[in-house]
Amino acid sequence: MSDPSPLLALRAGLIARFSADPGLAALLGGHVRLYDEPPWGTPPVYALWEDSAIEDDAVDGAERHRHSHAIAVIAQPGSVRTALDAAARxxxxxxxxxxxxxxxxLVTLRVRAIRARRDARTGEARASLAVEAVTEIL
Known part of the structure; x- marks a missing residue:
């Protein structure tokens, strides 16, 4: 079996990092819930992968990739604070x-931004976390 793509490798690393933290698990309803798409019938608070991309960032012969990953934390209507608390954690x-x-x-990793918004139609509150990274193939 071959190694996963750098995008999937970073996602797996983020999941492992988040899953090991009991504080984040408590903020997400008892365990870390980070999904690819909204889970049907699952009440908030949970997190979703949003847009992700990698670009070639080769330097001096090193095979590197620049990543951008967005993670949304979905909260119950009227509770943007729960989404912001989880995103901040x-x-x-x-x-x-x-x-x-x-x-x-992993060469570099940083959180570029945390944003909050509310869906006017549903009242759903969400906080978005923008993560940037650079990885290098071994």
């Missing part, structure tokens, strides 16, 4: 993070 977990990744190494 995720950001804190990524500060100075050293994560082992399959097939590559």
């Amino acid at each position: 995720m950001a804190a977990l990524l500060a100075d993070a050293a994560m082992p990744l399959a097939g590559c190494r």
Whole structure:
């Protein structure tokens, strides 16, 4: 079996980092719930992968990739604070993070932004976390 793509390797590293934290688990309803798409019938609070991209960032012969990943934390109507608390905890977990990744190494990782918004139609509150990273193929 081959190593996963750098995008999937970083996602797996983020999931491992988040899943090991009981504080984040408590904010997300008892365990870390990070889904690819909204889970049918699952009440908030939970997190979703949003847009993700990697771009070639080769330097001096090193095979590197620049990543951007967005994670949304979905909260119950009227409770944007629960989404912001979980997003802030995720950001804190990524500060100075050293994560082992399959097939590559983490060069840099930072949280670029945390944003909050409310859906006018549903009242759903969400906080979005923008994560940037650079990885290098081993």
